[in-house]
Amino acid sequence: MEILGSLTILNTFTLAELEVGEHFLWKIGNYTVHGQVFIVSWIVIGVLLIASLAATRNIQTVPGEIQNFMEYALEFIRDLTKNQLGEKEYRPWVPFVGTLFLFIFVSNWGGALIPWKLIQLPSGELAAPTNDINTTVALALLTSLAYFYAGFKKKGLGYFKKYIEPTPILLPIAILEDFTKPLSLSFRLFGNILADELVVAVLVLLVPLFVPLPVMALGLFTSAIQALVFATLAGAYIHEALEGHGEE
Amino acid sequence: MFDFDATMPLMAVQFLLLTAILNAVFYKPLTKALDERDAYIRNNQATAKESLAKAESLVKEYEAQIAAARKESQSIVEKAQAEAREITAQKTAEAQKQVQTQKEQAAQEIQQQKETALATLEQQVDSLSRQILEKILGPELVK
Numbered sequence: 061m062e063i064l065g066s067l068t069i070l071n072t073f074t075l076a077e078l079e080v081g082e083h084f085l086w087k088i089g090n091y092t093v094h095g096q097v098f099i100v101s102w103i104v105i106g107v108l109l110i111a112s113l114a115a116t117r118n119i120q121t122v123p124g125e126i127q128n129f130m131e132y133a134l135e136f137i138r139d140l141t142k143n144q145l146g147e148k149e150y151r152p153w154v155p156f157v158g159t160l161f162l163f164i165f166v167s168n169w170g171g172a173l174i175p176w177k178l179i180q181l182p183s184g185e186l187a188a189p190t191n192d193i194n195t196t197v198a199l200a201l202l203t204s205l206a207y208f209y210a211g212f213k214k215k216g217l218g219y220f221k222k223y224i225e226p227t228p229i230l231l232p233i234a235i236l237e238d239f240t241k242p243l244s245l246s247f248r249l250f251g252n253i254l255a256d257e258l259v260v261a262v263l264v265l266l267v268p269l270f271v272p273l274p275v276m277a278l279g280l281f282t283s284a285i286q287a288l289v290f291a292t293l294a295g296a297y298i299h300e301a302l303e304g305h306g307e308e
Numbered sequence: 309m310f311d312f313d314a315t316m317p318l319m320a321v322q323f324l325l326l327t328a329i330l331n332a333v334f335y336k337p338l339t340k341a342l343d344e345r346d347a348y349i350r351n352n353q354a355t356a357k358e359s360l361a362k363a364e365s366l367v368k369e370y371e372a373q374i375a376a377a378r379k380e381s382q383s384i385v386e387k388a389q390a391e392a393r394e395i396t397a398q399k400t401a402e403a404q405k406q407v408q409t410q411k412e413q414a415a416q417e418i419q420q421q422k423e424t425a426l427a428t429l430e431q432q433v434d435s436l437s438r439q440i441l442e443k444i445l446g447p448e449l450v451k
Contacts, residue, residue, distance in 0.1 A: 083311070091314035101319065105326050112334035119341045121348060127338075134338045154339070155331040163326060194315035202320055 084184035094192055096181060101189040104166045137161060140288070144295030149302055153295070156206055160199060161291035164190055168253055168283030172260075172276065188283075191253040193246065200246035203294040204238065211301035219301070241297055245290060252286045 084095040115130035123131055137158035141150045144157070171188020179186055189195045211219035223234040256279040263272040441449075 088314060093313060093318055094315045097315055097319070098322075101322065105322070108326070108330065109333065112330060116333055116337040116341075119337055121341075121345055123341075127341075130334065131338055131342060134335065134342065138339075155327050155335045158335065159323070159327040159330050162330070163323065189319075192315065193310055194312060195319050197312070198316045198320040199323060201316075202323060 082184045084181045094184070094194060096184045096186050097189045097192045097195060100170065100176070100186050101167065101195070104163060104170055104189065107166055107170070108162055133162070134158070137291075140291060141295050144292060145299045145302070149299070153206075153210070153298055157291050157295045157298075160203070160294055161287050164199070164249065164290050165284060165287035167195075168287055169280065171253065171257065172279050172283055187257060188253055190249055190286075191257055193250050196246035196250040197242070199249070199290070200242035203245060203297060204242045206294065207297040207301040210298045214302050222301075241293075245293060249286050249290055252282055256282055 083097075084099075085092045086095040086098075111126070111130060115127045118124075119127065138150070138154055140161065141154045141157045144150070145153055167188045167190045171191065176186035208219075211222075215221075223231055260272050260276055260279060263275055
């Protein structure tokens with residue numbers, strides 16, 4: 061990324077520059093963590109917590125503005141989970157799937173809408189936490205754990221029957237699925253968000269004003285869709301683990 | 309780009325914490341609020357339906373009462389009319405009877421008076437004819 065970095069020096073408007081692969085590293089014992097990811101994720105979490113607390117601090121039968129908004133969000137999440145998991149099973153999974161959606165959505169939009177460039181870090185740059193592969197893999201692995209947990213809790217060891225259920229021939233593919241699911245989940249989200257930020261950054265480098273705006277709008281759209289896709293797929297995987305093959 | 313480090317497990321833990329906290333401050337209370345509102349609306353609807361049914365049955369009852377009262381009043385009116393007719397007929401008959409008796413009485417009286425008149429007339433005829441004879445023949449001859 062050095063070539064692009066040298067381009068920014070020529071550019072007098074440094075509204076955006078590309079620093080992919082550079083991190084604001086913190087050291088905890090022998091381990092390093094990406095500080096910029098955590099800073100933004102804390103802001104995201106803060107936004108979610110403040111909105112939730114503001115909505116539930118004084119719950120009324122006839123909701124006020126913020127309560128109404130959060131109820132709308134909750135109903136959206138409940139519908140999403142219900143569509144995937146079915147009327148009977150969806151309730152205990154609403155918090156997990158819903159938090160996936162809210163966290164990814166607020167992260168994506170926060171990364172796209174807040175001018176992080178105005179805050180300088182010693183190295184790396186602030187951006188959506190979801191454009192770091194660590195975040196997306198963490199979420200994807202949690203999804204895997206969640207659907208394994210759902211399957212084991214419902215059927216015990218009988219959950220493994222689904223690997224050989226229609227026919228044992230498909231066993232390798234069934235096992236492979238458990239690896240491709242988190243892989244595709246994490247890379248889809250990571251790739252979309254990072255690519256969107258890169259496209260916007262490159263366009264801003266080339267034509268600083270107005271031209272990147274449609275791409276930014278498209279980016280907002282993609283971000284929302286990606287959050288929806290991640291949550292929907294998580295719900296679908298959990299549903300699959302709960303139902304098993306050929307047991308509809 | 310693909311540098312994994314401690315960010316990943318920490319992010320996972322952080323996310324689980326977020327899920328737990330949001331469950332406590334967001335999902336649970338708001339779900340409860342939504343369910344309570346659902347129950348409240350359902351209850352209200354049920355009571356409203358009940359009172360509507362009650363009102364409808366009351367209306368029906370009142371209508372039946374009105375119909376009965378109307379019928380009763382009609383029968384009373386009819387009865388009264390029949391009574392009135394009867395009374396008039398009776399009165400008319402009585403009056404006619406009275407008139408008849410009066411007429412008969414009058415006729416009887418007339419008859420009587422006629423008879424007396426005829427009787428007196430006969431007497432007078434005798435005396436008159438005697439007087440005529442006297443006048444014509446002279447009083448000596450008549451005796």
